[in-house]
Amino acid sequence: MSSDLEQRIVDRGKMFFEAIGGETPSVFNRSWWTGKVLDWSMKDEDFKVQLFRFVDVLPCLYTPESLSEHMADYFQSSSGDVPAVMKFGLKSAGVVGKLSNGLVAKGISKNIERMGRQFIIGQNAKEALKNLIKLRKEGFAFVINILGEATVSESEAEWQLREHMQLLDDLNEMQKKFSPLGKSSNGLDWGTEPMVSIAVKPTAFFSQARARDPEGAVEGMFQRLAPIYRKVIEIGGSMCIDMEALDHKEMTIELFKRLRSYEEFRDYKHLSLVFQCYLRETLDDIKDMVSWARKSELPIELRLVKGAYWDQETVQARQQGWDIPTYTIKADTDAAYERNARYVLENHDIVRLSCASHNIRTISAIMETAHQLNVPEERYEFQVLYGMGEPVRRGLKAVAGRVRLYCPYGDLIPGMAYLVRRLLENTSNDSFLRQGFVDGEAVEELLRSPIKKADEEREAKPAEKPVPLGELGPFRNEPMIDFAKPEGRKEFPEAIARIRKDLGKTYPLFINGKDVSTSEMLDSYNPSNDKEVIGKICQAGKEEVDQAVQAARKAFKVWGRTPYEERVGYLQKAAAKMRERIFDLASLQVLEIGKQWDQAYADVTEAIDFLEYYSREMLRLGKPRRMGRAPGEMNCATYRPKGVAAVIAPWNFPLAISTGMVSASLVTGNCVVYKPSRLSSVVGHGLVDIFREVGLPEGVFNYVPGPSSVMGDHLVGHPDVNLIAFTGSMGVGQRIIEVASKPRPDQHFCKKVVAEMGGKNACIVDDDAELDEALHHVIYSAFAFQGQKCSACSRVIVLDSVYDKFVERLVEAARSMPLGPSEKPEFSMGPVIDREAQKKVQHWAEVAEKEGNVLVNRLPESKDADLEAGCYAPLVVVDGITPDKSIAQEEIFGPVLSVMRAKDFDQAIEWLNSTRFALTAGVFSRSPRHLERVNTDIEAGNIYVNRNCTGALVERQPFGGFKMSGIGAKAGGPDYLIQFMDPQIVTENTVRRGFTPIEADDDWI
Amino acid sequence: MSSDLEQRIVDRGKMFFEAIGGETPSVFNRSWWTGKVLDWSMKDEDFKVQLFRFVDVLPCLYTPESLSEHMADYFQSSSGDVPAVMKFGLKSAGVVGKLSNGLVAKGISKNIERMGRQFIIGQNAKEALKNLIKLRKEGFAFVINILGEATVSESEAEWQLREHMQLLDDLNEMQKKFSPLGKSSNGLDWGTEPMVSIAVKPTAFFSQARARDPEGAVEGMFQRLAPIYRKVIEIGGSMCIDMEALDHKEMTIELFKRLRSYEEFRDYKHLSLVFQCYLRETLDDIKDMVSWARKSELPIELRLVKGAYWDQETVQARQQGWDIPTYTIKADTDAAYERNARYVLENHDIVRLSCASHNIRTISAIMETAHQLNVPEERYEFQVLYGMGEPVRRGLKAVAGRVRLYCPYGDLIPGMAYLVRRLLENTSNDSFLRQGFVDGEAVEELLRSPIKKADEEREAKPAEKPVPLGELGPFRNEPMIDFAKPEGRKEFPEAIARIRKDLGKTYPLFINGKDVSTSEMLDSYNPSNDKEVIGKICQAGKEEVDQAVQAARKAFKVWGRTPYEERVGYLQKAAAKMRERIFDLASLQVLEIGKQWDQAYADVTEAIDFLEYYSREMLRLGKPRRMGRAPGEMNCATYRPKGVAAVIAPWNFPLAISTGMVSASLVTGNCVVYKPSRLSSVVGHGLVDIFREVGLPEGVFNYVPGPSSVMGDHLVGHPDVNLIAFTGSMGVGQRIIEVASKPRPDQHFCKKVVAEMGGKNACIVDDDAELDEALHHVIYSAFAFQGQKCSACSRVIVLDSVYDKFVERLVEAARSMPLGPSEKPEFSMGPVIDREAQKKVQHWAEVAEKEGNVLVNRLPESKDADLEAGCYAPLVVVDGITPDKSIAQEEIFGPVLSVMRAKDFDQAIEWLNSTRFALTAGVFSRSPRHLERVNTDIEAGNIYVNRNCTGALVERQPFGGFKMSGIGAKAGGPDYLIQFMDPQIVTENTVRRGFTPIEADDDWI
Secondary structure: OOHHHHHHHHHHHHHHHHHHOOOOOHHHOOOOHHHHHHHHHHHOHHHHHHHHHHHHHHHHOOOHHHHHHHHHHHHOOOOOOOOHHHHOOOOOOOOOOOHHHOHHHHHHHHHHHHHHHOOOOEOOHHHHHHHHHHHHHHOOEEEEEEOOOOOOOHHHHHHHHHHHHHHHHHHHHHHOOOOOOOOOOOOOEOOOEOOOEEEEOHHHHOOOOOOOOHHHHHHHHHHHHHHHHHHHHHOOOEEEEOOOOHHHHHHHHHHHHHHHHOOOOOOOOOEEEEEEOOEOOHHHHHHHHHHHHHHHOOOEEEEEEOOOOHHHHHHHHHHHOOOOOEOOOHHHHHHHHHHHHHHHHHOOOOEEEEEEOOOHHHHHHHHHHHHHOOOOHHHEEEEEEOOOOHHHHHHHHHHOOOEEEEEEEOOHHHHHHHHHHHHHHHHOOOOHHHHHHOOOOOHHHHHOOHHHHHHHHHHHOOOOOOOOOOOOOOOOOOOOOOOOOHHHHHHHHHHHHHHHHOOOEEEOEEEOOEEEOOOOEEEEEEOOEEEEEEEEEEOOOHHHHHHHHHHHHHHHHHHOOOOHHHHHHHHHHHHHHHHHOHHHHHHHHHHHHOOOHHHHHHHHHHHHHHHHHHHHHHHHHHOOEEOOOOOOEEEEEEEEEOOEEEEEOOOOOOOHHHHHHHHHHHHOOOEEEEEOOHHHHHHHHHHHHHHHHOOOOOOOEEEOOOOHHHHHHHHHHOOOOOEEEEEOOHHHHHHHHHHHHOOOOOOOOOOEEEEEOOOOEEEEEOOOOOHHHHHHHHHHHHHHHHHOOOOOEEEEEEEHHHHHHHHHHHHHHHHHOOEOOOOOOOOOEOOOOOHHHHHHHHHHHHHHHHHOEEEEEEOOOOOOOOOOOOOOOOEEEEEOOOOOOHHHOOOOOOOEEEEEEEOOHHHHHHHHOOOOEEOEEEEEOOOHHHHHHHHHHOOOOEEEEOOOOOOOOOOOOOEOOEEOOEEOOOEOOOOOHHHHEEEEEEEEEOOEOOEOOOOOOOOOO | OOHHHHHHHHHHHHHHHHHHOOOOOHHHOOOOHHHHHHHHHHHOHHHHHHHHHHHHHHHHOOOHHHHHHHHHHHHOOOOOOOOHHHHOOOOOOOOOOOHHHOHHHHHHHHHHHHHHHOOOOEOOHHHHHHHHHHHHHHOOEEEEEEOOOOOOOHHHHHHHHHHHHHHHHHHHHHHOOOOOOOOOOOOOEOOOEOOOEEEEOHHHHOOOOOOOOHHHHHHHHHHHHHHHHHHHHHOOOEEEEOOOOHHHHHHHHHHHHHHHHOOOOOOOOOEEEEEEOOEOOHHHHHHHHHHHHHHHOOOEEEEEEOOOOHHHHHHHHHHHOOOOOEOOOHHHHHHHHHHHHHHHHHOOOOEEEEEEOOOHHHHHHHHHHHHHOOOOHHHEEEEEEOOOOHHHHHHHHHHHOOEEEEEEEOOHHHHHHHHHHHHHHHHOOOOHHHHHHOOOOOHHHHHOOHHHHHHHHHHHOOOOOOOOOOOOOOOOOOOOOOOOOHHHHHHHHHHHHHHHHOOOEEEOEEEOOEEEOOOOEEEEEEOOEEEEEEEEEEOOOHHHHHHHHHHHHHHHHHHOOOOHHHHHHHHHHHHHHHHHOHHHHHHHHHHHHOOOHHHHHHHHHHHHHHHHHHHHHHHHHHOOEEOOOOOOEEEEEEEEEOOEEEEEOOOOOOOHHHHHHHHHHHHOOOEEEEEOOHHHHHHHHHHHHHHHHOOOOOOOEEEOOOOHHHHHHHHHHOOOOOEEEEEOOHHHHHHHHHHHHOOOOOOOOOOEEEEEOOOOEEEEEOOOOOHHHHHHHHHHHHHHHHHOOOOOEEEEEEEHHHHHHHHHHHHHHHHHOOEOOOOOOOOOEOOOOOHHHHHHHHHHHHHHHHHOEEEEEEOOOOOOOOOOOOOOOOEEEEEOOOOOOHHHOOOOOOOEEEEEEEOOHHHHHHHHOOOOEEOEEEEEOOOHHHHHHHHHHOOOOEEEEOOOOOOOOOOOOOEOOEEOOEEOOOEOOOOOHHHHEEEEEEEEEOOEOOEOOOOOOOOOO
16 A cells, blocks of 8 residues: 555544544433443443343343343342442432342343344334434445344244345335435436345344355345345345355355346345354455456445454354454454455445444545446445444444445344443444544544554564474364365265265274284165175174184283383374375265264374374373372382273264273273174274274284174173273163173273263253244254264253243254255154164154153255165154153154243253253353352253254363263263273382482472 | 681682582492483483482392393383483493393393492491401591381381490401501591491380380380490490481480490490481480480480482371471571581580581581680591592592591391482482582582571572461361370370269250260270279160251251251361360370370371361352353352261271261261260260350251161151261161161152271282381281271281292281380270170181181280280281172271282282272282273272371362262262252343353353
């Protein structure tokens, strides 16, 4: 940017500020409640958190009791009252006293509602009309956006369609009362822009828009947006497609293109798209879009925003292990905005620009750039948000003329969510409005080049510490696949095709470093198509088990004494191998056990996580620890391996859980006899390949699939097996515990059993739950991978007051799930693992009929699903269930969800705890007092608050339950490896002839 | 001290230094090997440690291989060779090359021997005579001391007696060749002192000198020292009684008084006693002694030293939790020396002073003080050590005239031990010789007032951090009783008498906060006298068990949710109660289970330790821990109680182990049903009293003694018992594990069993072991509390080359142990717990006859032991045992020690590991390469190097074994409490409406 332009921008900005003349945006006005409270929240971060959370939950507090309770929970200090600032103005309104009398609570809640309304153009057409007329009189154009809950079902998407059609009809009526703004002879504002404009969020129109299937998503959204756009054209309006979170970006761009270039619509140009300048890749996206427009010869309009999902994008990226897609320095975003806008302005012949910003520096830069580039006035406009930054909008109006207000419209409940976003924006440290109008930052600083600001901030950041050579860095979960990027979507079908070529091979046992074939064999088949044989697996009998145990025992002599750092080295190499072939390993699971892409991929990342985490854990635990600090003695605590570990693994997380149990055994110095599930023995054989490749010494790892009825007890009870690591059903687990408890006469140790068993997990939906969130997570927890997870949600306990609303939406959501073969990304649920499981689920579907009221019972409707050859079982939702019913007690391990109506939170917890299991649980609630009870009152190893109850991650959510759900420490947690070792203390008397070497950590004199 | 005197001291010191004229003591002479090596060791602390340790072991390296190996192990660097300094001079002696050729090792070992000889007057009479004549020619008197191994048996004490008599005969012969020193007309040196003088260490003359029985010790020592002193008198010599470690001080003073005032000897005045000025209480001791001398009208002689056991005293005090008895600032000792000497000089009419010091400041101070007080010259003399500080002795000779050299005499093996002490003294940072002659400290500083130096040093020390109010300080083991102080010796008989008055009461059950009587009763009796009934204990049946479990289950609802800090509060109060009545609690054990005083006391301190340690552990584990640091989620890991714990305790540590298991259960939030052993139910009832007094809510702790055959399985298998904490035999433990593994139909959880079971522990005595130490510890480990500890040493595996010597001494030591009733402190071993145990030991004594060669089979010989009424079982030592013998495999739980001859260290380890057990083990070795293998090769939970294999302390030696010795984590260690809880993770999605509160420990951007 030329320094000449830079100077003009600054000058322009100064003029802008002068024109405003010290006016303050209304939200910051401290004469009013909102200003006071925001001011307080900017000073006290804890108060801010509580305030925003309370604002969020407020619309769900229907009774005075609930309101008072929540307010007390969120705000009450030790003095027993809410902060004085919250009660500002109530006294003059005649409301005094403590929270307990209810009036104060009511008063505060009214103030918050009022605060919310400030940002909303109207809750209904009448209200909106009044405000719109007023706005237009002041000379502002508008774009209207319907506030909405998340769309979790197709019936909700239909409702959205109807709402938007209605709004357009209403607007059409209204516009008869409007006169065009500016100089206009054609009924258009400023002579070029339709008077009616709406903004739409595309995911509102299709409930199944998933990143892994963008084509399906675009098609789904198009089907409902086309009629809307048709009506927009009919009434001579304009439509803007809002950009949402990053995982919908690609499909939104595609949707825009499809609508814009659709034969019927291509001659109508008033369709715009939003780009978010906080995304690093946005300039590329804009360039692609401009080049598409030129190629298609279709003029377009782009609205540039900074972006409203910064927290969400960065949190998600951190949680998933992805590169942060946004700029992390605010000034970088500001700089990108100027850069992107300049590019658009340079292409003003084909792209019209909407500049949406409250930042006076940004606005000045756009203005001056446009002047510099001689962009005609009608080729750009400015936008600000309704209810925010009034001085800016007035200043803009004066200078630029063409100002549009973005006006949310609709109910208070989604309105409150919108309010939180706005409050957040206003109170953020980086907020221009805050800096400019509250913090009183100098005008020069506010107007300074963002490029320079960003550079300075970058330099001020401390450099990251490099990991010392030869050490492992801190543990990080292996990144989850990002289907918003096209690579993953491309890799999967290719890998599946590759794997498919290789199917049907014979898999021998692996004992003492050698392949061992048996005459007994078992086929493993694809659950989506039982004619497709994945592999033929040799089956071990007692004799082979004996050989494997003997090999392991022999290998233990050396392996048990191998330095733990060396053993860690093998795990590290295995992790690298898995990373290399992650798509192949995942694709094999898609075929052998019918996992959806994301589910299969997550299984492999979890396997890698176990290798990486247990590596680090062993480095931690392997180091001898001094106990006590008495001088003259050295007490060294270490752990030693137990000997031979039998690892008996399940099929549902066939690589992850196997790898977890095997790697924990190996890294601690035990040798392993590994028995995979018969249903996933080909996946299990992957471990043979990997451990062979990394050069594990012979006998250290042995692979012996085989029929449990023949060799199960024999393996568990073998007098040379020290340790059994098992994950599977409660019945088998109990059997193992019992067999292991009886020492054989020639057995010289007590066996250790580490057993993860079943669950009958419930989620509670509290009466103040955020239902959008609850619905999304309950559906996922119950039906992802067909509910075949020990952590899956099998019961949802809904509080009476939200029951009807929740269940209605739940049923529709369950009806909307696309069912079909797992290898196709458009389906969210596929077949169960085998014929036996299919029969079992069918049986429970029948029980559901008897014990409750079946609300959903679905099989795949798609032609892609071969109902004969695939092991499809019905997706069932049944309500009217109480704890006495068998369906509320027994583990089903399939897509059957029982819905229970609880009269209150106490009963919900009682019911949640009413089974023999204690594995996972979910609670959706925004009541602090209820959430406080979660930890003490709920019986479950892993409890999830306001999220799904599956998908525990290594280290972050060490996994495992108690009661009949398991014995032992949590997998992927800090207590896990200890179970595979025996503790040992060596106490040395270090005094010799009175001579006592002094240690640095002696508790000496 | 007057400043005038102070000035004179400094002046005198300066003159002294000038007189010496820069001469260096021979040990520091860097032209010689010793000087070079000491110089190096003063610069390199690690080298010093290795050097001193090597010097210590050297005399035991009989073969060239052993010598080379040890030298390599101790000194070899990564370059594969010993440091060059060690080879100094070897080249000129024609020895070159690497260690491996053996010649270098031989050369170095010769140099070390030479270094040792420098401090010894002679290894035999002939050598000594030559050197003594030389010394006396130079004008020095001498006092001679026989270097000796520790006396571990009465036959060794007899040998010491004979050696000393022989020495006196030899000296008597020699003195015929001497002429008196100084002006003498009466054949006495300087006219007043006998020419022949010996110093004796009193513990050499009685193998059973124990602090808890000083009267017995004095009597034992007197019996052998009287004939020696008689002969001293006969030959007209003098005798000095050396002071050893603090725990023998009181008896040594008493011994001195008894000898001095003994009718036959009271007219002969040449008996002196040593006092150590580093002890804080020495001035009081001197005052007492002077006043005794005046009262008895017996002139005495005192030798003042600084003290040679500083490391040992301070290490012991720290390890036992006692106040440090010595000054911790060296200058304080110097100041005390001057103070003490002044007091003696003030009383020179009745006490003659020997001033033993190499410190020129000290010497100057004594001289000037004596002048100031006009002390006649013959009333004090100076002493220095032979072979050390030659310039000082020559300076002294010139100035003071009366200088005596302390001359060690005898074999090289004990000589090496002496050498280590001397090297330590010379190389210590605080050493005057080092400061004066090596570090070259300024004369002014060397001569400065020690009072000022000490004050300065005190001020420079950082103040100790106080424990924040309301927090517990760091864990410290409860101090062990110090029988060297008279209080404990007085308290015990009083407490026993008190307890005895109360015997024979009836003890009801304690269920749900109430006493519950039953018709079924059982007597508990004193093992030393089966006619003495300790108490009548009500016996629980199944019904009472059900009541107790029900009460516990009910109480759990509240107790399980009681904040852990509150639960810790109860434990803290219980610990305070136990501390208050520690002697009563210990004395009850003396009577109910026949523990010796120290053993009983240690049981109570361990109980207190468990309460204190688990309190702190719960404070550590109770705090929720965040897992991972991903933003937008909070993963909180906590532990929750399991429910009802059945605690099944043994009788041998009746309070400690019960308290450990009970307090671990309680503090983690479980309610307890406690079943003590039938043999220690009265001690067990002590917990009822204490928990009642501290106000534990009803039902939280229930006491149900009862017959295992009737109610054992019922309790363990009870469907409402979540957890069984057991300590006892392998058989019962296995039964419990098996019963607990089978869930009853109405049981909703898997039971957890924490089981400590038996041991068959062995100690290895390596061919380079320090045998004094090994003997002492093996005897203690095998026979203390009659071998009735699961940790007791039941086998001693001795390497062939030291076998004969070790076993001979072992047998004599075993024969010397005084056997008799436990309540009398003179006996080291008493009766076994009951008739059944008695029969069992008798049976094994018979087996010993068949399987091996019985070397010792003893019953009490004392009249105090009632062999009819007491459950006395024989103390047995049997050799010729190999691992195939039943006596080498089965747990005996009595005073039966099998001795096994192993051909080498490999075989010793193989034999050690040859049983089903893996509890404790001992290794006595000074071979670094052997000690390195201890951790990996020995199968035992607690391994002890160069000390006894019993007496594990909470925190410092967390206790427990593996194989068939137990399952679960170590008691008193950091993994223990986790077993009593279930882990739980609460994962909260903290993002609401995109708003993400940022936590301080977020892994944020």
